[in-house]
Amino acid sequence: MRAGALPWLASATLLIAVACGPAPEGPAAPVETAVPFSEAQVRRILQMSPLPPLPADPTNRFADNALAARFGQALFFDERLSADGEVSCATCHDPKRGFTDGRQLAMGQQVGNRHTPTLWNVAHHRWLTWDGRADSLWMQALDPLEDTREMGTTRGMLVRVIADDPALLADYEAVFGPLNRAALGGRPDDARPARGRETAQGPAAPEAVQAWAALDDAQRAAIDEVFVHAGKAIAAYQRLLVRGDAPFDRFVEGLRENDAEKVGSLSPEAQRGLALFMGRANCVLCHSGPNFSDGEFHNNALPTLHGGEARDPGRFDGARVVAGSPFNAAGSYSDDPDGPAALRVRQLRQSSEAWGEFRTPSLRNLNHRKPFMHQGQLEDLASVIEFYSELEGATGRGHHQEQVLVRLRLTVGEKRDLSAFLAALEGSQAAPGLLAPPSQSAPGR
Numbered sequence: 001m002r003a004g005a006l007p008w009l010a011s012a013t014l015l016i017a018v019a020c021g022p023a024p025e026g027p028a029a030p031v032e033t034a035v036p037f038s039e040a041q042v043r044r045i046l047q048m049s050p051l052p053p054l055p056a057d058p059t060n061r062f063a064d065n066a067l068a069a070r071f072g073q074a075l076f077f078d079e080r081l082s083a084d085g086e087v088s089c090a091t092c093h094d095p096k097r098g099f100t101d102g103r104q105l106a107m108g109q110q111v112g113n114r115h116t117p118t119l120w121n122v123a124h125h126r127w128l129t130w131d132g133r134a135d136s137l138w139m140q141a142l143d144p145l146e147d148t149r150e151m152g153t154t155r156g157m158l159v160r161v162i163a164d165d166p167a168l169l170a171d172y173e174a175v176f177g178p179l180n181r182a183a184l185g186g187r188p189d190d191a192r193p194a195r196g197r198e199t200a201q202g203p204a205a206p207e208a209v210q211a212w213a214a215l216d217d218a219q220r221a222a223i224d225e226v227f228v229h230a231g232k233a234i235a236a237y238q239r240l241l242v243r244g245d246a247p248f249d250r251f252v253e254g255l256r257e258n259d260a261e262k263v264g265s266l267s268p269e270a271q272r273g274l275a276l277f278m279g280r281a282n283c284v285l286c287h288s289g290p291n292f293s294d295g296e297f298h299n300n301a302l303p304t305l306h307g308g309e310a311r312d313p314g315r316f317d318g319a320r321v322v323a324g325s326p327f328n329a330a331g332s333y334s335d336d337p338d339g340p341a342a343l344r345v346r347q348l349r350q351s352s353e354a355w356g357e358f359r360t361p362s363l364r365n366l367n368h369r370k371p372f373m374h375q376g377q378l379e380d381l382a383s384v385i386e387f388y389s390e391l392e393g394a395t396g397r398g399h400h401q402e403q404v405l406v407r408l409r410l411t412v413g414e415k416r417d418l419s420a421f422l423a424a425l426e427g428s429q430a431a432p433g434l435l436a437p438p439s440q441s442a443p444g445r
């Protein structure tokens with residue numbers, strides 16, 4: 001920036017003329033910030049808040065159906081939907097821990113290979129999971145149910161649990177209509193198709209897979225229908241897990257409305273952290289927009305949990321899986337198979353550049369969800385900031401690696417400022433009714 005071009009920048013306290021932001025709403029009086037943000041920075045800050053309304057999900061007709069959400073909430077907390085009857089979605093996505101589990105790697109029927117991400121604001125993401133192997137929340141929900149390391153149940157068993165529980169069945173039928181009885185014919189209780197590298201046929205195929213093969217097409221279709229309905233209901237519940245309204249949001253509101261008191265919601269320390277976040281540290285390159293994620297995949301070359309070379313193909317595999325799934329936005333279970341999400345998944349190509357890339361996580365609501373990163377390999381926020389500062393132990397910065405991260409060599413003060421800013425992204429608490437199974441009397445809102 002040319003010195004003298006903006007003489008008022010010389011003063012340590014910038015008086016922001018609101019007229020420089022888009023669509024000024026308040027009176028044109030200036031408001032003071034603790035840090036001299038430039039006009040361009042202010043414009044950028046205004047784009048980082050508030051969290052916009054949820055993007056619609058036309059692939060799920062039930063996405064915003066309150067009864068479906070209530071049914072989905074019941075399933076989310078139901079441990080009967082697991083092989084050993086002890087694991088529900090909430091076992092790993094524990095509401096008390098920011099919908100994570102506090103572990104490095106997830107632990108269901110067995111230890112998994114990735115860290116459990118939060119579900120706060122999850123409906124703002126276009127691709128789900130670290131590798132983006134689902135393109136909708138409902139498609140994602142189907143996966144842990146049958147994953148042998150996670151819940152390890154089968155879609156046949158899921159139908160049985162719903163059919164045998166009068167309250168669940170009534171809720172199911174109130175939303176989706178009569179349960180197709182063909183789904184209960186034969187012996188579907190323990191039936192599911194082969195997953196991953198499993199053998200689909202012959203004596204070596206897992207029993208559940210053999211049971212699936214023994215069903216007729218009508219039975220399989222009826223079971224899949226219930227399975228997908230369950231996914232769509234769980235998705236409707238997860239769409240309610242929104243948390244904005246953080247101190248940072250009040251600060252931005254203050255800039256917009258010219259309200260000094262609201263601007264004061266962000267401490268001078270956190271304001272300096274924000275300047276760093278957008279400036280020299282350039283976190284905003286990837287953690288952009290009001291959910292602090294560009295929705296894209298990057299390779300941060302993190303040290304691996306147990307040392308050694310990175311082995312997780314990340315987005316390279318995720319893209320293949322989502323494109324090949326019958327449950328993606330373009331498939332026959334989608335309620336919008338020709339819409340924009342369908343187009344996106346049809347256009348996906350598997351590219352070697354994507355090897356080792358993971359989706360940029362949101363930075364909202366970080367306070368109760370350590371450890372961090374796709375293997376939970378960084379134990380707290382201080383270690384995350386330390387990593388970005390020094391890139392110590394960075395691995396595999398070979399030909400696949402985007403050369404975007406540079407050693408920042410942050411000072412002690414800068415680290416403190418950056419943490420203060422991140423802490424100010426903690427939203428207000430969500431309705432307590434969403435954090436436990438729905439009670440019979442009070443619907444989950």
Ligand code: HEC
Pocket residue numbers: 076087088089090091092093106107108109112114115116117118119122125127128129130131137140141142144145149150151234238
């Ligand atoms: C054993 C622990 C475990 C269980 C049980 C579990 N999850 Fe997860 N969840 C994970 C892990 C680990 C990931 C990341 C997966 C990956 O990237 O490979 C994840 C990812 C997700 C995501 C994607 C979040 C994002 O930011 O993209 C959603 C949504 C989700 N789970 C919902 C559910 C639902 C719904 C259930 C129950 C049907 C469930 N999970 C059961 C551990 C679990």
Ligand code: HEC
Pocket residue numbers: 277281282283284285286287297298299300302358359360361362363366371372373374375384385388404405418
């Ligand atoms: C090149 C894009 C990029 C830049 C620049 C970047 N990040 Fe990230 N960030 C990511 C990705 C991708 C992950 C997940 C990486 C993984 O697990 O392998 C991540 C993870 C994180 C996490 C962990 C969140 C969680 O849920 O586990 C935090 C906190 C974080 N970044 C903060 C920052 C800060 C602060 C900066 C600036 C100093 C920054 N990031 C710069 C892409 C980026």
